[in-house]
Amino acid sequence: MTLRTRLVVALGALLLAGLVTFGVVTTSLYRKVQIDQLDEDLRASEGSAIDALRDDAEFPAAPGDPGAPDGGGKPAGGFDNKRPAPEVISTPGAYYELRDRSGRVLATDQVAGGSGLPALPTEIPLAGTEFRTVAGADGDGDWRVMITDTRYPVGYRLLLAVPIGYLDGDRNQLLLIEGASGAALLLLLAGGSWLILRRGLRPLERMAGAAHRISEGDLSERVLPADGRSEVGQLGQALNNMLDQIELSFRRQEATEAKLRQFLSDASHELRTPLTSIQGFAELFRLGADSDHVDLPIIMRRIEEESIRMRGLVEDLLLLARLDERREPLVEPVDIAVLAADACSDAVAADPQRPVALHAAGSIVVQGDRDHLRQAIANLVGNALRHTPAGTTIEVSAAAGRDVAHVTVRDHGPGLDEDALAHVFDRFWQADAARVGRGAGLGLSIVAAIAEAHGGRVDAANHPDGGASFTLVLPA
Numbered sequence: 001m002t003l004r005t006r007l008v009v010a011l012g013a014l015l016l017a018g019l020v021t022f023g024v025v026t027t028s029l030y031r032k033v034q035i036d037q038l039d040e041d042l043r044a045s046e047g048s049a050i051d052a053l054r055d056d057a058e059f060p061a062a063p064g065d066p067g068a069p070d071g072g073g074k075p076a077g078g079f080d081n082k083r084p085a086p087e088v089i090s091t092p093g094a095y096y097e098l099r100d101r102s103g104r105v106l107a108t109d110q111v112a113g114g115s116g117l118p119a120l121p122t123e124i125p126l127a128g129t130e131f132r133t134v135a136g137a138d139g140d141g142d143w144r145v146m147i148t149d150t151r152y153p154v155g156y157r158l159l160l161a162v163p164i165g166y167l168d169g170d171r172n173q174l175l176l177i178e179g180a181s182g183a184a185l186l187l188l189l190a191g192g193s194w195l196i197l198r199r200g201l202r203p204l205e206r207m208a209g210a211a212h213r214i215s216e217g218d219l220s221e222r223v224l225p226a227d228g229r230s231e232v233g234q235l236g237q238a239l240n241n242m243l244d245q246i247e248l249s250f251r252r253q254e255a256t257e258a259k260l261r262q263f264l265s266d267a268s269h270e271l272r273t274p275l276t277s278i279q280g281f282a283e284l285f286r287l288g289a290d291s292d293h294v295d296l297p298i299i300m301r302r303i304e305e306e307s308i309r310m311r312g313l314v315e316d317l318l319l320l321a322r323l324d325e326r327r328e329p330l331v332e333p334v335d336i337a338v339l340a341a342d343a344c345s346d347a348v349a350a351d352p353q354r355p356v357a358l359h360a361a362g363s364i365v366v367q368g369d370r371d372h373l374r375q376a377i378a379n380l381v382g383n384a385l386r387h388t389p390a391g392t393t394i395e396v397s398a399a400a401g402r403d404v405a406h407v408t409v410r411d412h413g414p415g416l417d418e419d420a421l422a423h424v425f426d427r428f429w430q431a432d433a434a435r436v437g438r439g440a441g442l443g444l445s446i447v448a449a450i451a452e453a454h455g456g457r458v459d460a461a462n463h464p465d466g467g468a469s470f471t472l473v474l475p476a
Helices: 001-042 048-053 165-200 202-215 233-286 296-324 334-352 370-386 418-423 443-453
Strands: 095-099 103-110 129-135 140-148 157-163 332-335 356-360 364-368 394-400 404-411 457-462 468-475
Touching: 001 129, 001 140, 001 157, 048 095, 048 103, 048 157, 095 165, 095 296, 129 332, 157 457, 165 202, 202 233, 233 296, 233 394, 332 370, 334 356, 334 370, 334 394, 334 404, 364 370, 370 394, 370 404, 370 443, 370 468, 418 457, 443 457, 443 468
Parallel strands: 356 394
Antiparallel strands: 095 103, 095 157, 129 140, 140 157, 332 364, 394 404, 404 468, 457 468
C-alpha cells in the first residue's frame, strides 16, 4: 500500500477503536444509570406496595391506621379499611409480594399490562435491603428485584420486581444511534484525511519524481519545497544540500581525473624528451662509432646530461607522489633563516653576476622536515633565477609573526600575468606554452605540496613596485 493509504487505514482503525471503546463505555454507563434509577424507583415504591397488599395479608396495622386498635378498627390480625391500592410503579407487569418470617407468601399483586412472572428466590435475607437481577419464570426476560424488610410490622419481607426488557430496547436504540453516527463520522474522517493527506503528501511525490530524475544522472535537479518552514520543506532543504555536495564531489572527481590524465600526459611528454635524446645519441654512437666525425666524449656527455635530467624529473614525481599520500612530515626544529641564507648562497654560486639580497632579523625556528623546507625555499629562489633577465636583483626575506613565519622571494622581473597567477602552482604548467627550456613545471608544484604538508601555504602575487613575489607561509 502507498503511504497515503496506510495513513488513512491507520487513522480509520484508530477512530474505529475509539468509537467502539466510547460505545461500550457509554452503553455500560447508560445501563448502570438506568438500573440505579430503577432501584431508586423501587425503593420509593415500598410504602405503596405494602398498602396495596394489606387487604390480602394478615398482619397488624400500623399505629394510626383505621384498622388499628387505637383507631377503632378491626383488632390486630386483619384490616377492614378499604383504601384503594395504589400502583407500585407505572411499569406494566410490575410484580410484588409479601412474605412472613418463614418465607410463606402472604399476598401478591401485579400491575396490569404485563405478562409473565419473575423467578424469585426461595431464600431471602432476613434483614436489610438487597437488589438483584433475576430471570423470568418462563425465561423470556430479566427482572429487577428489590428485597427489603418492612419497617412495620417488623419481620415481614417485601419483594418488588419489575421487568427490565424495555431497558434493552433503550440500549439497542442508543447502540443504533451511536453506530450510525460513528459510521458517518468514520466515513467523513476517512474521506477528509484522504484529501488532506493527498494534498500534504503531494510535495513528497514531487520529491520522489525529482529523485528518480536525479538517479538517471541529472544532478542539476532540485526538489521543492525547500524553505525549512515545515518538515517536508526541511527534508527538501536537506536533500538539496546533499545534492549540492554530491554534485560538487562529482565535479571535483571529474576535475581530479582531468588533472590526472593531464598529469600522466605531461609526465609522459617530459620523460619522452630525455629518453628520445638518449636513444638518438646511442644510435648515433652505434652507427658511427668508427667515424671520425663522431665525437664520442660529446655523445657520452649528452647521454649523461639527459640521464641526469630524467632522474631529476623522476625524483620530483616521486616526491610529489609521497607528498600526495598525506604522510606526517618529519618534525624537528628548523631555522628557516639559515635555509634562506643557504638558498641565497646557492644562487650566487650559480650566477655570480646576479645581485641577491637577504633580509632576516635573526633566527626563525619552525617545526618541520628540514630537507623538504630547504628544497621548497631553493625552488622559489631557483624559479626567480630562471624566469628573470640576467642581472635582475632577487630579494629574499625571512620573518616571524605571532602565529606564522614566512619566507618571501621577490624578483624585479616582468611579473606574472593573470593566467600565470591562476596556474603557477599547477603541475607541468609553464608560462611558455611551447615548453621551451629545461624546466618541467614541477618546481612550484613541489613548493605548494611541501607547504600544505606542513600545514601552511604558498602565495604568488605581483609586487606593487614591479616583479613577482612568492611567499612561503608556515605555522610558527
